[in-house]
Amino acid sequence: MSIANTHLTERAASIRLAIFDVDGVLTDGRLFFMPDGTEFKSFNTLDGHGIKMLMASGVEVAIISGRKSPLVEKRAANLGIRHLMQGREDKLNALGELREILPFELDQIAFLGDDLPDLPVMRRVGLGMAVASADSFVREQAHGVTTANGGAGAAREFCELIMRAQGTLHGAREAYL
DSSP states (O other): OTTOOHHHHHHHHTOOEEEEOSTTTTSOSOOEEOTTOOEEOOOOHHHHHHHHHHHHTTOEEEEEOSSOOHHHHHHHHHHTOOEEEOSOSOHHHHHHHHHHHSOOOGGGEEEEEOSGGGHHHHTTSSEEEEOTTSOHHHHHHSSEEOSSOTTTTHHHHHHHHHHHHHTOHHHHHHTTO
16 A cells, blocks of 8 residues: 555554545545435445444544535444534534544544645644545645545545554454455
C-alpha cells in the first residue's frame, strides 16, 4: 500500500477516533435524484467491512457530513456507527461537539475527507487524509492520500492503515482463515 510510510504509520499508531466525510469519501461523490426527489447513493461494501474491522479493533468511528440524508443514517446504523453528525457545514464546530462526547486529544483523531469544507478538520487532527479523487488543493494539504478513490476502497485503505500501525490488522484478517 503506497500510503503506508513511516510518517503516516507514526501518526496512525495513536488514533483512537476515525472520522469520515460521506459524499466523495464513503461514496464516489455523485448524487442521484429521481423526479420525485428520492435520493440514491452507492456505498462500497469493502469500505463498510473495513470500518467494522476498525471498530472491532477498538477505534471509535464517527461521520461528519455537510449534507443530511436518511440513506447515510441507514448506512451508519447498518455499520454500527453511533456518532453521526449530518447537515454540518461547519465541520470544525462539529468536531468540537464530538470531542465533548468522546474526549480524545486532537493527535488521537483521524479524518478522511475530499473537499474544501473538510480542510479545517483535516489540518487540526493527528492524521488528516484525503482520498485519491479529492480536490487537488485538499490532497496537497493532507498528511497522506489514499491510492483508491472515494467510494471505491479509500475508506478501507484508511482503516487498514490505522490497524496496521496499531498491530491489529493481521489478527483481524486471520479471523477469516
